[in-house]
Amino acid sequence: MSNSRHLPAAPTTSRDLAAASGVAAHWHDENQIVYASRGVVAVHTEASRWIVPPHRALWIPSGTVHAHRAYGVTRLHFLGLTRNPLKLREPTALAVSPLLRELLIAYTELDDRETPAGKRMRAVLLDQLTTASERPVRVPAARDPRLVAVCAVLETDPSDTRGLEALGREAGASGRTLTRLFREDTGMTFPQWRTQLRLYHALRLLAEGQPVTAVAQRCGFATSSAFIDVFRRSLRHTPGSYR
Missing domain, CATH: 1.10.10.60 (Homeodomain-like)
Structure with a gap:
C-alpha cells in the first residue's frame, strides 16, 4: 500500500458501491468507523484483511492505511471521529446491535448534524459504540x-x-x-x-x-x-x- 493517498479528514457520510468496486488505499488523520448496512465490504490494511458483514463495523484508527472492496451491491456508512472514545489502537471489528445499526445509518445520512437532535443522536451513537463487543473476522498477513x-x-x-x-x-x-x-x-x-x-x-x-x-x-x-x-x-x- 505504498501508493496510498493522504486524506486528512475522515468524513461522516454514506455511499453506495457497486459489486466488485472499491476505494483505493488511503489514510486519515482522524479515526473512522466503517459499516456496511447492505452487502459485504472487505477492508485491507498492511497487517490484516477484515471482512465486514452487516452485523459488524470496523474501527480504523488514525494513520492506518486501508482500502475497501465491495462484495455484492454495498451500502457503506462512514463515521469520522477526531477523538478515540473506544481507546483502541488497532483496527477492530465490533458487533453491531439493532439499535447501533439504525443509529449508524440515520446519523451518517443526516443533512445537518449540528442541530440539537443531531447532537443528541451522536451522543447516543457514541455511547452504543463504547459498549459494543469485539467480534473479529480477520485474516492476519x-x-x-x-x-x-x-x-x-x-x-x-x-x-x-x-x-x-x-x-x-x-x-x-x-x-x-x-x-x-x-x-x-x-x-x-x-x-x-x-x-x-x-x-x-x-x-x-x-x-x-x-x-x-x-x-x-x-x-x-x-x-x-x-x-x-x-x-x-x-x-x-x-x-x-x-x-
Missing part, C-alpha cells in the same frame, strides 16, 4: 517467506484440506516450523487462521449470492452442517441470513 508461500496456496484454494506437513513440503519448511511461524507472524494457530480465511471467503461468496451448500464446498468444510455450525459459532448468525 504472514511475513516469513515460507509462511507467505503456504498462505498463498490456501488463498488460491481455501478448500485445500492438507495439513502443515504436506503444505510445508512445497514451501521448504517442516510442519513444526510452520506451526511456530503461524503463532509468531499471525498471533493465531494454524487451525484458527484457516478458519478465519474460510469464513472470509465464505462471506464474500454469500454476498455474491452463492448457495450455502456450494459455499461450504468451495471453502473446504466437510459438510454444509459443519459450515453452518462454525459460521453460527463465529458470527452468531446463520449463513442464510447473509445471502
Whole structure:
C-alpha cells in the first residue's frame, strides 16, 4: 500500500458501491468507523484483511492505511471521529446491535448534524459504540517467506484440506516450523487462521449470492452442517441470513 493517498479528514457520510468496486488505499488523520448496512465490504490494511458483514463495523484508527472492496451491491456508512472514545489502537471489528445499526445509518445520512437532535443522536451513537463487543473476522498477513508461500496456496484454494506437513513440503519448511511461524507472524494457530480465511471467503461468496451448500464446498468444510455450525459459532448468525 505504498501508493496510498493522504486524506486528512475522515468524513461522516454514506455511499453506495457497486459489486466488485472499491476505494483505493488511503489514510486519515482522524479515526473512522466503517459499516456496511447492505452487502459485504472487505477492508485491507498492511497487517490484516477484515471482512465486514452487516452485523459488524470496523474501527480504523488514525494513520492506518486501508482500502475497501465491495462484495455484492454495498451500502457503506462512514463515521469520522477526531477523538478515540473506544481507546483502541488497532483496527477492530465490533458487533453491531439493532439499535447501533439504525443509529449508524440515520446519523451518517443526516443533512445537518449540528442541530440539537443531531447532537443528541451522536451522543447516543457514541455511547452504543463504547459498549459494543469485539467480534473479529480477520485474516492476519504472514511475513516469513515460507509462511507467505503456504498462505498463498490456501488463498488460491481455501478448500485445500492438507495439513502443515504436506503444505510445508512445497514451501521448504517442516510442519513444526510452520506451526511456530503461524503463532509468531499471525498471533493465531494454524487451525484458527484457516478458519478465519474460510469464513472470509465464505462471506464474500454469500454476498455474491452463492448457495450455502456450494459455499461450504468451495471453502473446504466437510459438510454444509459443519459450515453452518462454525459460521453460527463465529458470527452468531446463520449463513442464510447473509445471502
